[in-house]
Amino acid sequence: MGKDEKVKVEFITDLLKVEQVVGENAAQTSVIRDITLPGRVRKITEVDATIRNVQARVIENKVVVEGVIHKQIFYVDDDTGQLKEFTVPDERFVHFVDVPGAMPGMNVQVHTRIEFVGHDFIREVPHHENNNMVDSLFRQTVVLEIFVKVTETLQLEVVVDVIGVDPKKIVKELLKVESVIGENASQVAVRADIDFGRFARKIKNIDTEIRNIVARVIENKVIVEGILHKQIFFVGEDDIVFEVSVDERFTHFVDVPGAFPGANAQVHPRVEFVDVVIDTYDPTRGVQTAIIDIFVKVTETVQVEVVTDIKDVKVTKELLKVSQVVGEGARQHKIVMDLVAPAPAKKIAGPPDTRFENIETRIIENKVIVEGDLVKQIFFVREGEFPDVLEFEVRERFSVFIDIPGAMPGQVVQVYPRVEFVDFEIDPYDRTRIRQIVVIEIFIKVTEFVQLEVVVDLDVIDVLPTFTVYIVQKGDTLFKIAQRFRTTVDAILAANPEIKDPNLIFPGQKIIIPAPPKG
Numbered sequence: 001m002g003k004d005e006k007v008k009v010e011f012i013t014d015l016l017k018v019e020q021v022v023g024e025n026a027a028q029t030s031v032i033r034d035i036t037l038p039g040r041v042r043k044i045t046e047v048d049a050t051i052r053n054v055q056a057r058v059i060e061n062k063v064v065v066e067g068v069i070h071k072q073i074f075y076v077d078d079d080t081g082q083l084k085e086f087t088v089p090d091e092r093f094v095h096f097v098d099v100p101g102a103m104p105g106m107n108v109q110v111h112t113r114i115e116f117v118g119h120d121f122i123r124e125v126p127h128h129e130n131n132n133m134v135d136s137l138f139r140q141t142v143v144l145e146i147f148v149k150v151t152e153t154l155q156l157e158v159v160v161d162v163i164g165v166d167p168k169k170i171v172k173e174l175l176k177v178e179s180v181i182g183e184n185a186s187q188v189a190v191r192a193d194i195d196f197g198r199f200a201r202k203i204k205n206i207d208t209e210i211r212n213i214v215a216r217v218i219e220n221k222v223i224v225e226g227i228l229h230k231q232i233f234f235v236g237e238d239d240i241v242f243e244v245s246v247d248e249r250f251t252h253f254v255d256v257p258g259a260f261p262g263a264n265a266q267v268h269p270r271v272e273f274v275d276v277v278i279d280t281y282d283p284t285r286g287v288q289t290a291i292i293d294i295f296v297k298v299t300e301t302v303q304v305e306v307v308t309d310i311k312d313v314k315v316t317k318e319l320l321k322v323s324q325v326v327g328e329g330a331r332q333h334k335i336v337m338d339l340v341a342p343a344p345a346k347k348i349a350g351p352p353d354t355r356f357e358n359i360e361t362r363i364i365e366n367k368v369i370v371e372g373d374l375v376k377q378i379f380f381v382r383e384g385e386f387p388d389v390l391e392f393e394v395r396e397r398f399s400v401f402i403d404i405p406g407a408m409p410g411q412v413v414q415v416y417p418r419v420e421f422v423d424f425e426i427d428p429y430d431r432t433r434i435r436q437i438v439v440i441e442i443f444i445k446v447t448e449f450v451q452l453e454v455v456v457d458l459d460v461i462d463v464l465p466t467f468t469v470y471i472v473q474k475g476d477t478l479f480k481i482a483q484r485f486r487t488t489v490d491a492i493l494a495a496n497p498e499i500k501d502p503n504l505i506f507p508g509q510k511i512i513i514p515a516p517p518k519g
Contacts, residue, residue: 258508
């Protein structure tokens with residue numbers, strides 16, 4: 001077949017709705033400030049640092065990333081030798097990450113990580129209330145790594161097969177990508193009564209964090225469950241500031257037409273508003289209202305063989321820049337640990353609050369290593385005449401290997417950990433000793449960035465496209481679809497005999513669109 005020879009071929013297309021990668025980049029930023037620790041400090045033993053309330057905004061060629069660094073410093077008091085804790089006031093940070101081609105309205109994914117926390121002793125300073133005492137002034141440096149990926153949702157018809165051309169001249173490549181089914185946002189109000197435990201004169205500030213998010217896809221909906229964690233700082237008698245922590249579980253349904261069980265769900269929750277009103281008649285109590293905005297995106301991992309070239313045939317190509325799925329897998333991991341409670345325990349008071357911190361991943365050939373900390377707040381009823389409820393925190397390090405055939409260093413890993421089961425057994429002879437068993441599940445997805453030119457049309461005479469596979473979207477009717485593809489409702493019904501009622505189609509349904517009639 002000559003290069004300019006007229007040919008008569010038929011081709012089949014598939015409609016891909018994918019996240020086209022505009023660009024990605026990583027940047028580091030340092031947050032430096034002076035902090036004062038109470039008393040003389042012999043040494044700092046540990047710093048528990050987390051990044052909270054991360055938000056990203058796309059502007060032209062850049063992504064603006066904002067967030068809060070929350071730190072608890074554990075140190076040894078030089079005079080008493082006691083281990084003490086100091087919570088540093090939250091520090092806001094703002095950083096710009098360059099992403100050429102980024103534009104407002106595009107999608108952005110952000111991953112932040114604390115790379116380093118250091119403290120340099122400067123000098124002793126007089127205590128702010130008692131000149132006979134001294135405090136310790138340190139210069140604190142926190143180094144953050146910020147990774148951003150900017151994408152836009154692209155709907156593209158690609159050629160998946162050609163009839164009438166020597167198969168040896170057709171070049172194909174297998175793509176395994178995330179096809180976007182739909183996305184939506186919804187708000188949920190969380191209202192609860194608060195017991196301050198003492199007189200409260202006014203609210204100083206409220207720190208919020210959303211934890212333990214779990215998403216489950218059902219037909220046309222995503223069920224989102226989680227915990228709204230709040231630290232409420234309030235002013236009591238004699239202008240002393242106190243703190244009370246409150247956890248509230250919430251469940252919300254987000255409508256995503258076309259969603260189905262087994263599809264993938266990405267959830268991005270954000271606290272939009274939170275307020276606590278002190279009860280005028282009983283200042284030891286209050287009412288809290290919070291509004292959480294929940295954004296979900298539902299995708300399906302699809303495997304499609306696309307045509308990338310046809311030798312000796314003029315074709316039209318488009319550059320596809322996507323994250324291709326290398327593989328995914330899950331593994332359960334059991335953690336057994338002997339705990340020591342701060343007082344004899346009569347019984348465990350309900351399930352613990354759990355969260356994952358310091359998650360790190362490393363890819364070796366065909367495997368992914370996931371390491372991190374499982375942090376638990378355990379509540380128990382103290383044994384004795386006055387059985388009050390006490391709490392203590394436990395941090396457990398874990399390391400899990402997950403087999404992912406085809407995984408190689410340099411690829412991207414997404415990690416979704418969750419606690420499946422927790423059980424406690426109190427030692428009947430020493431009720432401060434508790435045996436704990438936790439089962440966690442680690443689900444991971446490995447992707448790699450792919451740039452691929454795909455064939456979207458054939459520039460030859462007498463080309464006969466046979467049909468297109470189309471996924472019905474919200475608001476579609478057969479009449480609208482027929483108009484878009486320059487065909488008729490009768491032709492679509494003839495190609496899809498399983499459609500018995502032309503007025504009954506649903507989002508996510510795959511239908512065949514025949515070629516438009518000639519002329």
